Amino acid sequence: MDALLPALLGLRPRGPSRAALTARLGGRVVVVTGASRGIGAEVAGRFARVGARLVLLARDEGALEAVAAGIRRRGGEAAVLAVDLRDTAAATAAADRILAEFGAPELVVSNAGHSIHRAVLDSAERAHDVTRTAGVNYLGPVALLLRLLPAMAAAGRGQVIATSSTIVDIPAAGWSAYAGSKAAFEGWLRAAAPELARHGVALTSLHLPLVRTAMSAATPAYRDAPALRPVDAAKLVARAVVRRTRLWSPWWSRAAGAALQAFPALADGALDGWERRLARDAGAGPGAGAAPDAGSGASEAAPR
Numbered sequence: 001m002d003a004l005l006p007a008l009l010g011l012r013p014r015g016p017s018r019a020a021l022t023a024r025l026g027g028r029v030v031v032v033t034g035a036s037r038g039i040g041a042e043v044a045g046r047f048a049r050v051g052a053r054l055v056l057l058a059r060d061e062g063a064l065e066a067v068a069a070g071i072r073r074r075g076g077e078a079a080v081l082a083v084d085l086r087d088t089a090a091a092t093a094a095a096d097r098i099l100a101e102f103g104a105p106e107l108v109v110s111n112a113g114h115s116i117h118r119a120v121l122d123s124a125e126r127a128h129d130v131t132r133t134a135g136v137n138y139l140g141p142v143a144l145l146l147r148l149l150p151a152m153a154a155a156g157r158g159q160v161i162a163t164s165s166t167i168v169d170i171p172a173a174g175w176s177a178y179a180g181s182k183a184a185f186e187g188w189l190r191a192a193a194p195e196l197a198r199h200g201v202a203l204t205s206l207h208l209p210l211v212r213t214a215m216s217a218a219t220p221a222y223r224d225a226p227a228l229r230p231v232d233a234a235k236l237v238a239r240a241v242v243r244r245t246r247l248w249s250p251w252w253s254r255a256a257g258a259a260l261q262a263f264p265a266l267a268d269g270a271l272d273g274w275e276r277r278l279a280r281d282a283g284a285g286p287g288a289g290a291a292p293d294a295g296s297g298a299s300e301a302a303p304r
């Protein structure tokens with residue numbers, strides 16, 4: 001049963017064959033944001049093994065260098081570029097450096113992100129939660145892409161893969177800042193996709209469910225919930241490269257999303273009840289008590 005439930009929920013995907021991934025990415029420039037740990041580091045390692053030339057972005061230069069050193073030790077190629085994507089001017093400058101030093105990328109994995117779990121009613125003094133999540137989950141990634149996409153379109157090829165979240169299908173209570181920022185980027189990608197397709201550039205959105213990383217570990221309520229491992233998330237990204245997927249979302253997330261659209265008022269009650277039950281079981285969550293950050297069950301990984 002322990003292995004069956006994750007499989008039924010689509011949490012143990014198969015990746016593409018090494019040959020198929022090599023054909024797509026061998027010798028090509030691949031930009032991965034949020035590559036200093038978690039899903040991004042796993043994706044970078046997987047693509048380096050098929051001969052991609054990696055450009056790794058995040059804020060923590062030391063952690064990026066450690067990921068790049070691991071790749072080089074195994075014979076791969078990786079360069080690092082430290083940038084805080086909440087600074088849109090810095091994101092633009094990073095894109096210009098990528099184009100000048102490596103040319104148009106074949107693939108951009110727009111993966112850097114930050115999640116915050118905090119009740120709206122605990123956020124009266126925290127408008128910066130909204131600007132922080134919007135910065136890294138939407139504004140910075142768009143600023144980076146606005147510079148990279150014309151070069152990719154001119155080359156007539158390429159792909160952007162965003163590691164979005166099932167929060168876009170199921171906007172769970174307690175996650176308003178995160179859900180808003182992810183939905184904003186999703187809307188941008190959806191509108192941009194048909195424009196870019198004309199130029200041979202595919203835009204892909206992966207609605208990932210819970211993944212066991214530093215990000216999810218910050219929320220004790222999700223400790224025992226079924227989840228992807230980073231290696232599974234990297235397989236989904238790799239599969240999307242080979243299939244040039246437009247949108248992937250687990251079957252249950254799509255079904256729940258459709259039901260929430262059809263019955264929004266019922267959905268609000270169900271989502272609030274679900275969040276309260278999780279919070280009660282874990283002794284955490286909005287309004288439930290134990291708090292790794294700032295009281296009232298709020299949580300986020302490594303805020304800075």
Ligand SMILES: NC(=O)c1ccc[n+]([C@@H]2O[C@H](COP(=O)([O-])OP(=O)(O)OC[C@H]3O[C@@H](n4cnc5c(N)ncnc54)[C@H](OP(=O)(O)O)[C@@H]3O)[C@@H](O)[C@H]2O)c1
Binds near residue numbers: 163
């Ligand atoms: N974990 C989950 O349950 C889950 C579920 C669905 C979707 N996702 C999405 O998957 C992506 C990766 O998540 P993860 O679980 O691997 O999280 P993680 O382990 O916390 O890694 C986040 C990455 O983003 C980088 N980052 C954060 N803020 C940044 C900023 N201002 N500028 C540049 N880089 C920044 C971090 O590096 P620095 O701190 O060095 O900057 C790190 O490399 C995120 O977009 C997340 O929303 C995660």
